Amino acid sequence: MQPYGIQSMLKDGYRHLSGLDEAVIKNIEACKELSTITRTSLGPNDNVRVAKLLGGGLHNSCIVRGMVLKSDAVGSIKRMEKANVAVFAGGVDTTATETKGTVLIHSAEQLENYAKTEEAKVEELIKAVAESGAKVIVSGGSVGEMALHFCERYKIMVLKISSKFELRRFCRTAGAVAHLKLSRPSPDDLGYVDSIAVEEIGGVTVTIARNEQGGNSISTVVLRGSTDSILDDLERAVDDGVNTYKAMCRDSRIVPGAAATEIELAQRLKEYANAETGLHSHAILKYAESFQFVPQTLADNAGLDAMEIIASLYTGHGSGNTKLGIDLEEGACKDVSETKVWDLFATKLFALKYASDAACTVLRVDQIIMAKQAGGPRRDLAAAAGAGAEED
Numbered sequence: 001m002q003p004y005g006i007q008s009m010l011k012d013g014y015r016h017l018s019g020l021d022e023a024v025i026k027n028i029e030a031c032k033e034l035s036t037i038t039r040t041s042l043g044p045n046d047n048v049r050v051a052k053l054l055g056g057g058l059h060n061s062c063i064v065r066g067m068v069l070k071s072d073a074v075g076s077i078k079r080m081e082k083a084n085v086a087v088f089a090g091g092v093d094t095t096a097t098e099t100k101g102t103v104l105i106h107s108a109e110q111l112e113n114y115a116k117t118e119e120a121k122v123e124e125l126i127k128a129v130a131e132s133g134a135k136v137i138v139s140g141g142s143v144g145e146m147a148l149h150f151c152e153r154y155k156i157m158v159l160k161i162s163s164k165f166e167l168r169r170f171c172r173t174a175g176a177v178a179h180l181k182l183s184r185p186s187p188d189d190l191g192y193v194d195s196i197a198v199e200e201i202g203g204v205t206v207t208i209a210r211n212e213q214g215g216n217s218i219s220t221v222v223l224r225g226s227t228d229s230i231l232d233d234l235e236r237a238v239d240d241g242v243n244t245y246k247a248m249c250r251d252s253r254i255v256p257g258a259a260a261t262e263i264e265l266a267q268r269l270k271e272y273a274n275a276e277t278g279l280h281s282h283a284i285l286k287y288a289e290s291f292q293f294v295p296q297t298l299a300d301n302a303g304l305d306a307m308e309i310i311a312s313l314y315t316g317h318g319s320g321n322t323k324l325g326i327d328l329e330e331g332a333c334k335d336v337s338e339t340k341v342w343d344l345f346a347t348k349l350f351a352l353k354y355a356s357d358a359a360c361t362v363l364r365v366d367q368i369i370m371a372k373q374a375g376g377p378r379r380d381l382a383a384a385a386g387a388g389a390e391e392d
Contacts, residue, residue, distance in 0.1 A: 055202030056224035083135035091141025128184035253345035258325025259295035266291035
């Protein structure tokens with residue numbers, strides 16, 4: 001059905017424009033096309049994966065340019081080098097009809113021919129995949145025994161990925177296009193990996209697909225640790241690092257960390273509060289004292305004397321050292337430009353903004369709660385009056 005009227009205008013709007021407007025619309029469409037193939041640090045964080053493997057220590061962790069799957073290969077072929085990859089989302093198995101049917105067989109010869117027909121069909125499909133140049137088949141569903149037999153015959157490695165999300169990531173890693181059912185893939189739909197092999201790391205069988213030259217390749221950080229809690233902490237640290245790098249690509253401004261910024265803000269707010277007159281000065285002073293929570297928390301977590309640390313910070317910032325922060329390793333105050341501890345300006349700005357908005361919201365809600373109740377009879381007084389009348 002062809003679009004008409006306003007639908008046609010919305011679908012092909014640039015056709016009805018001219019000059020600069022048409023060029024702008026075409027540039028937007030071109031950017032949309034490029035966005036699907038261009039992966040930068042501004043892209044999704046999903047391109048950096050984390051694989052947690054119990055055992056070993058932090059020094060055993062590594063980075064793999066590709067994917068690490070916690071599964072074994074299907075079949076006896078466990079390794080392939082410089083292989084083309086065919087991805088099938090619907091599984092690698094014999095096809096069945098959607099409706100029920102009955103096959104009437106009159107002799108053993110007909111039964112044998114029926115089985116051979118099914119076997120020949122599967123072999124034809126697997127042979128077509130092999131002739132397309134694919135050395136690895138990735139299945140999103142079940143892998144039939146007959147199909148696996150012919151994959152072994154044609155030296156094709158078979159890998160099963162049940163999760164559709166993992167299957168999409170694998171397609172991005174290899175640059176492949178997933179087919180719904182088993183068929184001969186075109187050369188453009190085939191992916192490529194430098195190597196794919198089954199390895200054992202810390203007693204866990206994993207399949208590692210490496211793609212060093214792929215522009216859209218996904219990187220995986222393999223974390224090793226002795227306990228699950230350590231692995232969880234390491235995963236959060238990696239996630240924070242990835243998000244920090246992503247934010248720096250948008251706004252690279254940084255401020256001193258290690259509570260140096262909070263103490264400097266608290267000191268300047270106290271000076272501003274002392275210069276004010278009236279009740280506003282008390283609110284500003286309390287707001288300034290709330291910034292001391294950050295250095296106090298850092299000192300308490302490090303086992304330091306919080307009051308002594310805060311006093312040293314105020315003394316140093318009062319003398320003009322605006323970059324004085326807490327050195328947790330030495331347990332003293334030190335210039336953060338020497339310890340290289342910095343915070344993102346954007347993160348700090350939004351944290352203070354939302355925290356201040358939350359505090360103001362709580363204060364407004366508190367006033368509403370303390371307000372006088374609206375007029376009208378109160379149910380508890382009416383019930384008490386009714387109970388007294390019944391007793392009389």
